[in-house]
Amino acid sequence: MRLINCVTLQFEEFIGKQIPPYAILSHTWEAHEISFNDYCGVEELRQKLGSEKIFKTCELARNDGYAWVWIDTCCIDKSSSVFKWYRRSARCYVYLSDFRLPGRATDISRCRWFTRGWTLQELIAPRDVRFYDAQWQLFGTKEGLAYTLDDITGISSLVIRGSLPLNSIPVATRMSWAARRETTREEDIAYCLFGIFNVNLPLLYGEGKKAFLRLQEQIIKQTNDLTLFAWRAERNTLLRRGIMAESPQEFAGYRWYFGADTCGPEFSITNKGLKITCDLLRWPKNTWLMPLGHGEMGRVGILLREDELNPGIYYRARAHELLDIDAIGKHLEKSTQLVYIHKYMDIDEE
Incomplete structure (x- = not known):
């Protein structure tokens, strides 16, 4: 790990x-x-534009x-x-x-820092976070601003304060935290979530949308949380x-309760698609309603339809909807089946 000595400013x-206690900077790039x-x-460094952040952070x-900082x-x-x-930093x-x-304090909601992908992990990971304005004046801590940050980001104050471990939060909820954030490079909207899901994968710039698919495939190897599939296409x-899902944006607008029944049976990725044995309605x-769990509006599910060109393999139908099972599924016939579901169908393949 490369650190800057706060006195000499040498690396x-x-x-x-061997890593000593260090402070860390979170900011948006200018x-x-x-x-x-x-x-x-x-x-010579003092004469360069952009060096103020380094000197102020060290100060x-x-x-x-x-004695050390990471920027x-x-x-x-x-x-x-x-x-x-x-996460390992002594102070951020x-x-x-x-x-x-x-x-x-609520005026900070307009700051660019809350719209960027990489700053999501920089809010959640450190335990001791202090906020400074443009003149480097301290105006709050993560602990003290927890409810304001909850309102701005949609991330529960319990998560912000570190009272809940990340792996206890439904996958769809964690995805929704990035739904309104942006990154300069297309792949980074996936890469900035690696830490949120405890995923460690190589960064392959140039893979485009496939980065987010690769992230989801890795999440499947670690959890049977069905909310991973509780996304909605942004248009009818x-x-x-x-x-x-194609991106975190498709997880916007729906909240899952912590501790809700979101875990399902075992499922895995195969060369025929997602393999799962589950109860279908x-x-x-040739269409089935697949339950995913309980959220803010009760039990929800998605529609699966058999692919006429690939019998025995299903795809997501009416992908812009999450259906209320309690309202429409009470009288539907239930059947436990082994099904294969296409991973994706309309992502560009190169």
């Missing part, structure tokens, strides 16, 4: 148990940032009793373990360059869809 590498290749001597850390722009080494670096400084005091579409025309 030093640490490994494993037009001018200091990369590892741009880094130079202290006096804050020194004043708080820390992504110049310390990053293209590893996928960034979530762990934020969040710098909001587009917020100025005096102002109400007649296109056939597979069981996988009969629907007309």
Whole structure:
């Protein structure tokens, strides 16, 4: 791990148990940032645009009793373990360059920091987080702002305060946290979620939408949480869809209760698609209603229809809907079946 000495501003590498306590910076990238290749001597560094973040972070850390800091722009080494670096930090400084005091805490909702994909993990992972305005004035902590952050992000204050472990939160809920966030590179909307789901995969820039599919496949290897399939297409579409979502945006607008019945039977990815043995409710025309669990509006499910060109394999029908089973499924015939479901059908294949 590459850290910056707060006194000399020189880099030093640490490994494993040798890593000392350190502070870490969370921010949104501006037009001018200091990369590892741009880094130079202290006096020359002072003349470079974007160096203020480095000097201010080191100053804050020194004043708080820390000798080392980590800043992504110049310390990053293209590893996928960034979530762990934020989790292991002794203190995290969040710098909001587009917020100025005096102002109400709720005014931070307009800050760009809340719209970016990578800052999601930077909010959740560190235990001690302190927020600073554009003039580097402290105005709150994650603990003290927990309810405000809940309102802004849709992430429960219990999660923000670290009272609930991430693996106890339904998969769809965690996906929804990123539904309104953006990343510069298409793949990063998947990569920024690796830590949220405790996934460690190689970063393959250039794979496009397949990055999010790869993330979902890895999640399937770790959990039988059926809410992974509780997404809704953003528009009413007649296109056939597979069981996988295209992006976190498709998980927006639906809340799952913590501790709800979301875990189902064993399922896995095979070369025929998703394989699962589950209870299905009969629907007309070779269509079945597949229950997924309980959320804010009761039991919900999705529609599966048999693929005429591939008998025995199903696809997602009416993918823009999550159906209320308690309202429409009471009198439907139930059948336990082994089914295969296409992973995806309308993602571009290259």
